[in-house]
Amino acid sequence: MGLCHGKPIENPQNLSENPIIPDDNIPAVNYRTGKSSNFPFYSPSPLPSGFKNSPANSSVSSTPLRIFKRPFPPPSPAKHIRALLARRHGSVKPNEASIPEGNEFEVGLDKNFGFSKHFITHYELGEEVGRGHFGYTCSAKAKKGSLKGQDVAVKIIPKSKITTAIAVEDVRREVKILQALTGHKNLVQFYDCCEDDDNVYIVMELCKGGELLDRILSRGGKYSEEDAKAVMVQILSIVAYCHLQGVVHRDLKPENFLFTFKDEHSPLKAIDFGLSDYVKPDERLNDIVGSAYYVAPEVLHRSYGTEADMWSVGVIAYILLCGSRPFWARTESGIFQAVLKADPSFDEAPWPSLSSDAIDFVKRLLNKDYRKRLTAAQALSHPWLANYHDVKIPLDMIVYKLVKAYICSSPLRKAALGALAKTLTVPQLAYLREQFTLLGPNKSGIISLQNFKTAAVRNSTDAMKDSRVVDYVNMVSSLQYRKLDFEEFCAATTSVHQLEGMESWEQHARSAYELFEKDGNRPIMIEELASELGLSPSVPVHVVLQDWIRHADGKLSFLGFVRLLHGVSSRAFQKT
Structure with a gap:
């Protein structure tokens, strides 16, 4: 396909009289921080636009524009998103609209985090290697301690930019999450945290292989299916790990994944947990954060959980496989409207030449109904990745949610779910078998609700406690219910919403009803x-x-x- 641009629209009938002409002077903006990226904000591709000198009647498109039924498009959420994020970090301008959610520029704000004061004596800073939400990252060399002689990365957060109590808490939470989750092979390793009067210093593993975004560009804008699988397995592995612990990243994008080395087969590492937060399975978050092209529809509606990360993973998968963004527009308002209203295109090259499993994989992540979206563990079990080597399916917290709902259901609904479970395909049953095995059934193939607690504790970190997922697990395991064999476990953990999001839903429902007619x-x-x-x-x-x-x-x-x-x-x- 070459450069990863969408196909030019030759007859842009649905466009306004003023055509979209790329202007490389307009940067991409991250709404939380005003961070610029390396490519035009409205470009449909991660590459700089190749259409700068195109005729005025041409435009780049990967998501068809829609004609709204009302005379004018509905109000864009962008204005409120900007205001909310500006207020969160104390950068509201005099004439900027705002949402009353607390005081900015708080007087007497305590910026003493209690971190070590030994940064200057223990580390020698090198050159800047990247810019993040609050500050910037430099390479460094450890002069003392257990890391002596080792090259490290240091994220430097100027205290002058921490102007609200919410921002203080964001920094504390980022450090706590990195400390709790460190150890996973696809997460940048946390080493140390220091502070002085001017800055907070987060010392981490130095990844020398560059961003996933740069690797995409070096490949001409996209990956082959096999190479994309290797990337997606690593991304899903760390996302599944975070979600099990009750951590939602909230800013997953190619720029936030680094390769450890420049080697072609280097491990991939997730970075930048500055926007991350804790969330229980039965809770919803409402603050709007993230990067425009990767933000999930429910985030714009201000009610979301870990499923929002899976939408971002879907956007990354779309870009990897075809080189274009699934949702784009000239302005941030247009991007949000595309995310809320438009459907990604799977008609243009290279989609017709890709496998049906690859297309289904991306579609099931980019479902606008978060209830129908795959979880990270389910995505690792998808037929597109099922035969990829070294794929390990982790424990999935959605199983806990579904079992809780099942136990609280009427006998009639349990019978209906039992009939539906009998229509599941071999890959779907394989995922459930993996989850059942992770719960540790006894020799008779039976589990009790106590197994759910034991399995969670076996996989827990301090993050699971901080997110109060442990409390949720304890609540599920304390419910009074008989033991489950695999057949009833399948009935309990079959997600009706996720099946409804599949093209085969009608067949599942009809077949299940026929079984229900005979038996229930x-x-x-x-x-x-x-x-x-x-x-x-x-x-x-x-x-x-x-x-x-x-x-x-x-x-x-x-x-x-x-x-x-x-x-x-x-x-x-x-x-x-």
Whole structure:
């Protein structure tokens, strides 16, 4: 494909009268910090635009523009995102709109972190090697201590830029997360943290192989499928590790992955946890952070969890395989509208020549409904990566969430889920078998809820405690329920939403309903169904449940079966 540009639109009928002409003087902006990147903000490609001198009627596109049904596009969230992030870091300008979420430029702010004061005596700084959200990174050599003589990287955060209590907490959290997670082979290793009156110094492993972005550019803009697999396995490995511990990175992009060495087969390392945060499986975050091209739709809606990272991984996978961004526009507002409304293109080269598994892999990560998105562990189990060497499937916290929901379900829904689980494919069952094995079944192939706690503790770090994922695990393991064999485990851990996001969903649902008709369906009164669903007397059950039951024989209809699979609630009925 050569350079990773989208295809020029020859007849841009949907464009405004003023064509999009690249201007290399407009940098990309990271909304949290104003960080510039090495390529134009509105370019559809990680490469500098090759269309600078193109005719005025040409434009680069990888995501088709949409015509909105209203006379004008809906308000862009960009203005509020900028204001929120500016306020978070105390950089609100006099005429800039803001969201009232706390005081900026806080007087008497304590910037003493309690870190070691020995940086000057222990390390000799070298040249700058990169710029991050708060500060910059330099190479250095250790002069004393256990690292004596070793080359290291030092992230320097000027205290002058830490102007809010939130920013202070961000720095503390970044250090705590790096300390807790260090040790994973695909995470930059943390060594030390120091401070003086002017700066905070985070001492880490020095990666000399350059950014993943640079490696993409050196390959002409994209990777082959096999080479892309090697990258994705490493990215997913560290993301799955973070998510199990309750850490969401929130800024996954090619610039934040470094190669340890310049060697072609060098390990890949995740860096820059400056925007990371803790999140429990049953919690949602609401602050908007990240980089525009990689931000998930639910982040713009201010309600998200670890699934937002998986969207970013999907964007990286899209770029690796075709060399273009899946969502792009000339302005930040346009980028956000594309993320919220547009669908990525899989029609142009090289997509038609790529494997169906590769396309399915990317599509299932770039699903705008976060509930239908693959988790990192599930992505490692996807057929596209299943046969790749050295793939290890880690414990997946979604299993805990699904089992908790299953235990709290009615007997009727459990029977429906059991029927659905019997329609799963071999790869889907292989993933569930891996998870079941990780939970440590006994010789009879049975697990109890105590196994869930034991497995989590076996994989826990201090981050899992700080994120309170341990509390969630303890809550799940304390539920009163009988032991599970593999068949019931599959019923409990089958994600209806994720199956619904697949092209084969209709087939799964129909096949499951046929099984349910044979084994579990029976005549049922509306009042009995309402009781099964735990609906309150205030809900008009006859109105909302009448199409759930076939009038001919009083059994659950296909529509009722599918709704039952999704796990209805009285709140949902009250909204109806």
